[in-house]
Amino acid sequence: MVALRKLLPPYTLHTPGGERVYLPDLKGKILVLLRDPGMAQALALRQEELAALEAQAFLLAQETHESPLPILMDREGNLVHAIPEKGILVADPFLEIYHLGPVEDVEEVLEWVCFTGAQCPECVLPEAEWL
Numbered sequence: 001m002v003a004l005r006k007l008l009p010p011y012t013l014h015t016p017g018g019e020r021v022y023l024p025d026l027k028g029k030i031l032v033l034l035r036d037p038g039m040a041q042a043l044a045l046r047q048e049e050l051a052a053l054e055a056q057a058f059l060l061a062q063e064t065h066e067s068p069l070p071i072l073m074d075r076e077g078n079l080v081h082a083i084p085e086k087g088i089l090v091a092d093p094f095l096e097i098y099h100l101g102p103v104e105d106v107e108e109v110l111e112w113v114c115f116t117g118a119q120c121p122e123c124v125l126p127e128a129e130w131l
Contacts, residue, residue, distance in 0.1 A: 002082035008095040013072040030055035044068030
């Protein structure tokens with residue numbers, strides 16, 4: 001099940017060329033998955049900013065079509081249907097989901113990427129009584 005603050009399920013998707021892409025193999029960078037080809041066009045123009053934020057964006061689709069972003073095919077629709085049509089999924093480098101919902105524009109996508117990058121699971125303070 002795809003849910004906020006949970007790990008992205010270990011789905012196997014495919015490239016349009018038929019190569020298998022196992023989602024856990026994408027660990028290490030912030031992951032952005034989107035469904036909207038128009039948003040993919042706009043986000044592709046900001047690839048340098050994504051790269052500087054150590055993020056990788058993919059267009060998620062059930063059918064092959066042209067895209068300036070790499071395409072991940074989800075023919076069964078397991079992951080496609082979990083993301084709103086005009087929305088995105090943003091996961092941290094460990095594939096914990098930080099955003100799963102609609103966005104207004106590319107600026108909001110980049111804000112979610114920045115927010116996700118600022119999270120640090122190793123930096124959580126231990127619970128204690130504060131004076």
